[in-house]
Amino acid sequence: MSPTNPPPPDPTSVPPAVVHRLSLYLRELRHQMADGNETTSSSQLGRRLGFTDAQVRKDLAHFGQFGHPGVGYRCDELVEAIRKILGTDREWRVALVGVGNLGRALLGYRGFHQQGFRLVAAFDADSSKIGSKIEGVEIHALESLAEVMSTQQIELGVVAVPAAEAQAVTDQLVAAGVGGIVNFAPVTVTVPEGVCKVGVDLARELEQVTFALANRLRET
Amino acid sequence: MSPTNPPPPDPTSVPPAVVHRLSLYLRELRHQMADGNETTSSSQLGRRLGFTDAQVRKDLAHFGQFGHPGVGYRCDELVEAIRKILGTDREWRVALVGVGNLGRALLGYRGFHQQGFRLVAAFDADSSKIGSKIEGVEIHALESLAEVMSTQQIELGVVAVPAAEAQAVTDQLVAAGVGGIVNFAPVTVTVPEGVCKVGVDLARELEQVTFALANRLRET
Numbered sequence: 238m239s240p241t242n243p244p245p246p247d248p249t250s251v252p253p254a255v256v257h258r259l260s261l262y263l264r265e266l267r268h269q270m271a272d273g274n275e276t277t278s279s280s281q282l283g284r285r286l287g288f289t290d291a292q293v294r295k296d297l298a299h300f301g302q303f304g305h306p307g308v309g310y311r312c313d314e315l316v317e318a319i320r321k322i323l324g325t326d327r328e329w330r331v332a333l334v335g336v337g338n339l340g341r342a343l344l345g346y347r348g349f350h351q352q353g354f355r356l357v358a359a360f361d362a363d364s365s366k367i368g369s370k371i372e373g374v375e376i377h378a379l380e381s382l383a384e385v386m387s388t389q390q391i392e393l394g395v396v397a398v399p400a401a402e403a404q405a406v407t408d409q410l411v412a413a414g415v416g417g418i419v420n421f422a423p424v425t426v427t428v429p430e431g432v433c434k435v436g437v438d439l440a441r442e443l444e445q446v447t448f449a450l451a452n453r454l455r456e457t
Numbered sequence: 458m459s460p461t462n463p464p465p466p467d468p469t470s471v472p473p474a475v476v477h478r479l480s481l482y483l484r485e486l487r488h489q490m491a492d493g494n495e496t497t498s499s500s501q502l503g504r505r506l507g508f509t510d511a512q513v514r515k516d517l518a519h520f521g522q523f524g525h526p527g528v529g530y531r532c533d534e535l536v537e538a539i540r541k542i543l544g545t546d547r548e549w550r551v552a553l554v555g556v557g558n559l560g561r562a563l564l565g566y567r568g569f570h571q572q573g574f575r576l577v578a579a580f581d582a583d584s585s586k587i588g589s590k591i592e593g594v595e596i597h598a599l600e601s602l603a604e605v606m607s608t609q610q611i612e613l614g615v616v617a618v619p620a621a622e623a624q625a626v627t628d629q630l631v632a633a634g635v636g637g638i639v640n641f642a643p644v645t646v647t648v649p650e651g652v653c654k655v656g657v658d659l660a661r662e663l664e665q666v667t668f669a670l671a672n673r674l675r676e677t
Binding site (some may be wrong): 251264273288343348349392400417437439447450 | 468472473474475478480484509544545549551557558563565566568571572615620631636637638643645655656657661662665667
């Protein structure tokens, strides 16, 4: 075991918060590259995000050693390394379930494509929507979910249905063999062991703002 | 300085990740209360979220001492304490700018109301929408933003316009005296010092899922 090339630790033991920060580092690296920087440092990387250089180094150390003595990090190298860690160095084929307002917004959200997520099929219970296309994505009947997921080789499902329908739709995705689910419905869904699941709370980020505002108001 | 009642540290030095985890603890506490639990412990609180008990204790210690010897945390007490810390123990009046698909979805998103955010006005550049109501919220012309924000005593702005318009809309909100901005457009906006800003990346949570999937695939 060479000290300059330690084996990466078990990735399943990495806390979700670290994965979350890797996403932020990736975005910051892209900003810096867009600004013309070829190399960066842990303190440069952390500054705009409000993290200490020690935090940045510790987070990256979970996955190996990425810096170069006297140079710091090469931006393009680190971008590739983080994308590989996050699993976004490849394309993922994604199905959207629920083509209401939120579903339509997600179909048009260019952030997905930028990050390697390809929405290849959408599903809805409303028969008047079936067969039409939004943003080039065909809307299928919920009944054909298993079939379309198989023929289209879909691995991830995005749930954007009303809360009351979220669990039933999740069960359908699981039965169709989905690997992971991102749930935008404001309710917790359960999945069997072996299926990954993340819930998105659209209101959560507001608490970051109210926290800052409330504490500033207390100070003054 | 009594050891049982240390002064809370400077809240402005609290990392955003801690604030983010407080949101998660709050949701977990509500789950536990819904399950009929009156008290909980740091390990119970962390278990379902995948955090160690040490992490939970450390996060809460930023803000004071909340446990009771031999009892643990009283759920209702801790919920109130965290809401106060997050600034969600009061109602916040919020304006939405941009009534496209995402804006409509946000107007109907019950998660906002559950957490004390009251969307009281919406704005759009499309004159055909002006004067109509969605989910009971009136849509105003962008030109009347400053006036409506003042008369409606709005403190927070949610930006849900296309990327190309996000900065201009943010500038308008800032000029109208907004305290904080939550930006859903897939672009970084800048605000002057003194205004809080959080960007929401709808695709970020997908990376949590691909990270887990990619690393599981590597294992097998």
